[in-house]
Amino acid sequence: xxxxxxxxxxxLIFTGTIAAQGQYEKGMEKAFAMWEEGKMDEASQLFExxxxxxxxxxxxxxxxxxxxxxxxxxxxxxxxxxxxLNKAQSFLDEAKSIxxxxxxxxxxxxxxxxxxxxxxGQKYGMTLSGKNNQLYAKALEIAPNNPRVILGKAEWEMGSxxxxxxxxxxxxxxxxxxxxxxxxEKVTEAFYPRFGVERAEQVLKQCEGK
Amino acid sequence: xxxxxxxxFTICQFSLIAQTTISGKVTDNKGIGILGANVYxxxxxxxxxxxxxxxxxxxxxxxxxxxxxxxxxxxxxxTRTADVSKLKNLQIKLREDVNTLDAVTIxxxxxxxxxxxxxxxxxxxxxxxxxxxxxxxxGALQTxxxxxxxxxxxxxxxxxxxxxxxxxxxxxxxxxxxxTPTTNNMPTRGRYSPFLFKGITFSTGGYSAEYGQALSxxxxxxxxxxxxxxxxxxxxxxxxxxxxxxxxxxxxxxSVNMSYINLQPYxxxxxxxxxxxxxxxxxxxxxxxxxxFQNESMLKLYGAFSYSDFDILQDDINFDDGLHFGxxxxxxxxxxxxxxxxxxxxxxxxGASFTNxxxxxxIIDDAVKNDENSxxxxxxxxxxxxxxxxxxxxxxxxxxxxxENFIGNTAGNFNYGFDNNIFGAFAETDIFFSKKLASKxxxxxxxxxxxxxxxxxxxxxxxxxxxxxxxxxxxxGRFYQNPKSEYLKxxxxxxxxxxxxxxxxxxxxxxxxxxxxxxYYKDYKDLVKYDTDFVDPNTNFSNNGxxxxxxxxxxxxxxxxxxxxxxxxxxxxxxxxxxxxxYPVKARPNFASQHNLxxxxxxxxxxxxxxxxxxxxxxxxxxxxxxxxxxFLNQETKNYNSVSLxxxxxxxxxxxxxFSVNNVLGTQNVFGYNYKDTPNMNGSFERQxxxxxxxxxxxxxxxxxxxxxxxxxxxxxx
Numbered sequence: 031x032x033x034x035x036x037x038x039x040x041x042l043i044f045t046g047t048i049a050a051q052g053q054y055e056k057g058m059e060k061a062f063a064m065w066e067e068g069k070m071d072e073a074s075q076l077f078e079x080x081x082x083x084x085x086x087x088x089x090x091x092x093x094x095x096x097x098x099x100x101x102x103x104x105x106x107x108x109x110x111x112x113x114x115l116n117k118a119q120s121f122l123d124e125a126k127s128i129x130x131x132x133x134x135x136x137x138x139x140x141x142x143x144x145x146x147x148x149x150x151g152q153k154y155g156m157t158l159s160g161k162n163n164q165l166y167a168k169a170l171e172i173a174p175n176n177p178r179v180i181l182g183k184a185e186w187e188m189g190s191x192x193x194x195x196x197x198x199x200x201x202x203x204x205x206x207x208x209x210x211x212x213x214x215e216k217v218t219e220a221f222y223p224r225f226g227v228e229r230a231e232q233v234l235k236q237c238e239g240k
Numbered sequence: 241x242x243x244x245x246x247x248x249f250t251i252c253q254f255s256l257i258a259q260t261t262i263s264g265k266v267t268d269n270k271g272i273g274i275l276g277a278n279v280y281x282x283x284x285x286x287x288x289x290x291x292x293x294x295x296x297x298x299x300x301x302x303x304x305x306x307x308x309x310x311x312x313x314x315x316x317x318x319t320r321t322a323d324v325s326k327l328k329n330l331q332i333k334l335r336e337d338v339n340t341l342d343a344v345t346i347x348x349x350x351x352x353x354x355x356x357x358x359x360x361x362x363x364x365x366x367x368x369x370x371x372x373x374x375x376x377x378x379g380a381l382q383t384x385x386x387x388x389x390x391x392x393x394x395x396x397x398x399x400x401x402x403x404x405x406x407x408x409x410x411x412x413x414x415x416x417x418x419x420t421p422t423t424n425n426m427p428t429r430g431r432y433s434p435f436l437f438k439g440i441t442f443s444t445g446g447y448s449a450e451y452g453q454a455l456s457x458x459x460x461x462x463x464x465x466x467x468x469x470x471x472x473x474x475x476x477x478x479x480x481x482x483x484x485x486x487x488x489x490x491x492x493x494x495s496v497n498m499s500y501i502n503l504q505p506y507x508x509x510x511x512x513x514x515x516x517x518x519x520x521x522x523x524x525x526x527x528x529x530x531x532x533f534q535n536e537s538m539l540k541l542y543g544a545f546s547y548s549d550f551d552i553l554q555d556d557i558n559f560d561d562g563l564h565f566g567x568x569x570x571x572x573x574x575x576x577x578x579x580x581x582x583x584x585x586x587x588x589x590x591g592a593s594f595t596n597x598x599x600x601x602x603i604i605d606d607a608v609k610n611d612e613n614s615x616x617x618x619x620x621x622x623x624x625x626x627x628x629x630x631x632x633x634x635x636x637x638x639x640x641x642x643x644e645n646f647i648g649n650t651a652g653n654f655n656y657g658f659d660n661n662i663f664g665a666f667a668e669t670d671i672f673f674s675k676k677l678a679s680k681x682x683x684x685x686x687x688x689x690x691x692x693x694x695x696x697x698x699x700x701x702x703x704x705x706x707x708x709x710x711x712x713x714x715x716x717g718r719f720y721q722n723p724k725s726e727y728l729k730x731x732x733x734x735x736x737x738x739x740x741x742x743x744x745x746x747x748x749x750x751x752x753x754x755x756x757x758x759x760y761y762k763d764y765k766d767l768v769k770y771d772t773d774f775v776d777p778n779t780n781f782s783n784n785g786x787x788x789x790x791x792x793x794x795x796x797x798x799x800x801x802x803x804x805x806x807x808x809x810x811x812x813x814x815x816x817x818x819x820x821x822x823y824p825v826k827a828r829p830n831f832a833s834q835h836n837l838x839x840x841x842x843x844x845x846x847x848x849x850x851x852x853x854x855x856x857x858x859x860x861x862x863x864x865x866x867x868x869x870x871x872f873l874n875q876e877t878k879n880y881n882s883v884s885l886x887x888x889x890x891x892x893x894x895x896x897x898x899f900s901v902n903n904v905l906g907t908q909n910v911f912g913y914n915y916k917d918t919p920n921m922n923g924s925f926e927r928q929x930x931x932x933x934x935x936x937x938x939x940x941x942x943x944x945x946x947x948x949x950x951x952x953x954x955x956x957x958x
Contacts, residue, residue: 053285072289075278078311079287082280106751109342113314150752152363152799152806157438160468195849196893 054084058221061093070101081124088129089221095121096138102145115145133173134223137182140165144186162186177212177225180204185233202237205230263297264330266290266310269674274334277312281324300324314340316627336675338627343675344705348715348745348758349446351384351795353439359749361797361808367434370840371853372884372902374939377440378419378430381459382857383838385758385793385810386444389859389880390831392911392932394427395419398444399762400789400816400832401456404724408459409451411540411577414638416595416614420522421548421569425911425930431546431571433497436528438464444793445741445760446715449666449682449699450620450632455721455739455764463528463540467493471947475499478940479506491532498525512934515553515562522548537580544573551602557916557928559604566602571595590619590634605649612725614640632682633667642725654777658728661689668699676705688722690732695720709750715743723768730775735783739764752800762789767820787818787826807841827873828863830912833880835860849890856883864912867925881907894945902937909935 057080064073074097081090098118105111119142125135140162146154147162166183173179184204191198212225266277273294280287286300308327310318315334320327336343345359353362366380373379378396381387388397395403408418410432419428441460451458467486475482484497504519524546531539551566577591593616601608620634643657668682684697701715720736722728740763747756767785772778797808814834819826828834837858844851861876869875886900903909911930919925 057285071276075276075287075289078278079280079285082309083283083285085283109314109340112341113337117313150799152366153360156363157468164468190893195846 054080054087055220058090062221065097070097073097074101078121081121086128088125088132088135091121091125091128092135092138092223093221095119095125095142099138099142099145103148105149108149111145111149115142118142118145131172133169133176133179136165136169136172137179140169140182140186159190175211177208177215177230178223180208180211181225181230181233184208184237188233188237198237198239202234205234205237209234259299259301260303260324260327261297261299262286262308262324262327262330264295264328264332266294266296266312266332266334268315269333269335271333274312274315277310277315277334279308279310282307282309282319310334314342338672338675338678340675342708343672344678344703344711346670346678346680346701346703346713346715347711347747348701348703348713348743349443349741349760351381351442351444353442359747359754361754361795362440363806366840366842367437367440369842369851369853369886369888371855371886371900372840372857372882373855374429374900374902374937375434376429377432377434377437377461380434381440381442383808383810383840383855384442384444385795385812385836385838386457387812388814388831388833388836389838389857390911391427391880391882391909392425392930393831394422394429396457396459397831398457399760399791399793399812400787400814400818400829401762402829402831405454405456405721406459407451407454407457408461410461410542410575410593411463411591412450412460412589412620413575413577413591413593413618414453414616415573415575415593416612416616416640417571417573417597420546421567421571421599423550423552423565423567424554424563426933431524431573432461432544433526436463436495436526436542437461445762446699446701446717446743448680449668449684449697450634452664452666452684452686452697452719453638453662453721455719455737456762463530463542465530465538465540466532467495467530469947471945473497474944474946476942476944477501478938479503493530495528496525497527499523506938510934510936510938513555513931514933516550517553517566518549518551520548520550522546524548533580535581538578540575540577542573542575542577544571546571555928557914557926564602564604568600569598571597585624587622587624588620589622590617592617606651607647608644609647610642610644612640612642614638628672630670631667632670633665635663635665638662638664640725642729644729656729656777658690658725658732660722660728662722663687663689678703686720686736688736690728691722691734691736693735695736695738710746710748713743713745713747715741715745717741726775727768727770727781730777730779731781733781734768735766737764737767737783737785752798754795754797756793756795758793760789760791760793764788764818764820767818769820770822772822785818785820785823787816787820789814789816789832791815804844804846805841807839810836810838812836824872830863830873833859833862851888853886853888854883857881862912865915866913866927867915877910877912880909880911881905882909883907894947896943898939898941898943900939902939903932903935906935 057076061073061076074094077090077094081094084090095118098114102111102114122139143158143162147158166186169179170183184201188198188201209227209230212227212230215225217224266274268274274290275292277290279290279296281300281302284300284302286298288296288298290296302324304323305321306324307319307321310332312334314337316337318332318334351361353360353367361384362380367377370380370383381396386399390397396406397403398406408415418431420431422428439462443458447458470488471486473484480499480501482499486495500523502521507516507519526544529541547570549568553562553564556563573595575593579589581587595614597612599610616638618636623631640660646654664686666682666684668680670680672678679702682699687694697718697720699717703711703713705711718740720738722736723734741760743758743760745758764787766783767787768781768783769785770779770781791812791814794811799806814832816828816832817826818829840855842851842853859880861879863873864875865873866875882903883905884902885904889897891897909932913927914930915925915927
């Protein structure tokens with residue numbers, strides 16, 4: 031009988047943790063589903079809620095930031111843009127405080143800066159483009175074989191090469207390498223950022239001028 | 241046993257079933273429902289978004305005391321901690337976040353440059369790519385309204401004020417000798433290289449109580465906190481060479497730059513109107529060391545050294561052999577600043593600067609040697625009670641020790657000087673009544689040892705946002721400044737000169753377009769008067785002068801309508817009269833023109849990898865006294881016109897070739913007239929026009945950056 035109790039209690043504890051984990055998984059899955067449906071605000075809000083419950087997990091704030099940054103591109107109103115990117119920055123700062131020197135977060139910071147530069151290069155380019163060079167260099171140093179880092183860096187460098195009217199081809203081999211690494215990558219952690227092979231192939235096409 | 245198990249299960253089940261509903265309504269301060277606010281229990285998964293009426297409702301299995309969070313973009317977060325059962329039918333009013341870009345800003349009198357500014361009149365690159373500016377930040381500011389074109393001088397003349405009425409601060413600490421030394425009719429430049437600064441605030445009036453000893457204007461320069469990468473910059477110019485290097489070690493970084501300028505080769509190619517015994521040469525260097533502490537505190541050490549000399553013979557109607565002027569100047573400047581958060585929303589900042597300026601001047605047959613040592617020490621505390629209420633207060637001490645030795649060929653030797661010590665203290669509050677209405681109220685007190693005078697200067701400004709893109713501002717302030725060194729060295733029987741400003745401003749900002757118009761009135765009192773042609777040890781001084789300046793400044797900037805083109809237009813109307821110096825009557829001073837216009841355009845040509853810039857400046861005539869007629873300052877020169885062009889060509893990402901021509905049309909500008917001291921045989925005084933030493937100025941430079949990532953360039957240094 032005692033054994034039964036122990037087993038039951040253990041089972042209860044276990045289901046308890048399972049339930050908690052299930053809640054995280056359910057929440058994240060729901061957020062991703064909203065994202066796919068284009069409900070960006072809802073997705074970001076759900077990531078925000080999850081991040082407040084999962085204090086040791088950098089992923090929810092990382093995604094909350096990513097969704098806000100994506101939503102900032104194409105905005106015409108600078109007040110809205112800065113409000114959105116400030117919010118993204120606060121999520122990203124939270125993620126940074128949980129996971130230091132994380133290459134995924136570093137390249138997302140560069141992505142956030144790109145939001146400002148894309149809005150007004152004259153105003154923000156001078157300070158932020160130098161920062162981005164530094165961020166990509168740092169990310170690559172930490173994770174030389176991370177396909178997202180390699181692709182992000184190549185895209186960023188292609189952007190400035192395009193601006194200066196220089197050939198893009200030197201970056202093609204990096205993109206190819208990123209695609210290979212991305213295909214081979216085995217992601218073990220749930221909801222860890224994945225490599226978008228299709229998008230990378232599009233970038234490769236641009237690079238090869240096709 | 242079974243019972244225990246049953247109880248265990250039921251508790252478990254019960255806890256799963258027992259749900260509490262949390263509900264309420266989220267509105268803005270007008271009671272209008274907010275759609276899409278994020279409402280959730282902190283630390284739980286439970287939450288929802290508010291609907292189009294601001295209503296929300298969700299259920300939770302959480303128990304006991306929890307915190308409900310409501311967050312929405314551009315509003316302050318709302319939190320309420322209570323037992324979950326009490327979180328029902330809540331009426332939540334979110335407060336607008338006043339720190340957003342679309343909130344009202346107190347801006348009467350102020351222009352900001354840099355990417356931290358809410359409204360940028362000048363972008364970081366503009367400071368260095370404006371055609372007429374030749375890489376001088378002062379030159380770039382002269383394209384803003386409120387400044388006057390005084391092309392033979394080069395310093396900032398703001399709203400009818402003399403150049404000395406503008407003070408310059410680096411990281412909040414005063415710069416005592418901001419301009420390079422020069423002589424009559426040769427424009428000066430700012431001493432410091434523009435690329436060390438990340439933000440520039442230029443206030444043409446009505447500024448904060450934090451700044452004193454400036455009657456007209458303050459220019460605030462903030463140095464870069466953290467350089468982004470290690471690099472070496474090389475510049476090869478028609479007028480000299482420059483080299484710069486930045487090193488970064490973890491939390492600290494060091495930037496050093498040096499330049500050597502020599503005008504000899506240029507003058508051989510393009511001789512000007514002067515006879516140079518020794519063409520202008522200068523050697524200068526700057527260094528910035530920055531250290532960032534663990535807790536984000538920041539220490540900056542900035543040092544600048546320069547040496548310049550020249551010897552010149554200028555054509556002068558009163559000297560058959562020309563007017564001889566020679567100068568050797570050495571200048572040393574140190575500035576240390578520290579900033580730290582103390583917790584509980586207190587911030588402390590402070591710093592000190594030291595200046596040593598030493599000049600050895602030869603003028604005609606006489607010699608003048610002077611030495612100035614100045615120190616400024618400042619401590620400031622800031623408390624942020626909330627986003628809507630902030631308090632700033634602090635104290636500072638200025639000391640200037642000036643000594644001059646005049647060695648006259650015939651007049652004999654004189655030694656004179658002064659110690660000008662000033663204590664200042666200030667307190668100021670920033671209050672946001674709402675996102676639309678804000679004010680800044682402050683007071684400054686100063687005590688001058690030299691003049692034995694205590695002054696109180698109130699300052700206030702108010703801003704109201706009247707629409708999505710428009711706002712009105714008002715500012716009032718009283719400003720005191722001790723008389724300039726030129727007078728203090730001969731007497732200390734003075735009071736501080738003073739002025740009060742009243743400013744009204746309207747601004748409209750939309751999609752990369754700025755329109756602003758500002759009217760002002762300045763009332764000058766206690767200006768220095770004297771009774772001799774030139775000030776000397778025998779001059780009698782008084783504070784009986786007075787004057788006024790009033791006008792309208794208009795600014796329009798557009799980077800939106802035409803692709804790849806940015807342009808701005810500044811117009812200033814000025815009406816001013818003064819009775820000061822040795823003026824017999826009240827008159828418009830000779831540095832002031834009634835109308836000033838400046839147009840700057842920049843066009844990026846992608847196919848040519850080039851940026852082309854044009855700038856045009858216009859100033860209406862300036863007064864001069866014609867002794868052949870009756871009256872004082874009785875005639876006006878013709879208008880001033882100048883068109884400048886520049887072309888920056890990117891050879892590669894790290895090499896830039898830069899050309900510029902100032903006054904490309906070669907317009908013969910006249911700044912005034914110099915009359916002969918004695919009349920000729922017909923009884924009239926002959927005259928000589930005061931003109932620039934050369935009509936055009938050409939500049940060619942190659943700027944090369946060497947860094948690891950091979951992308952950075954010196955576009956920003958140009």
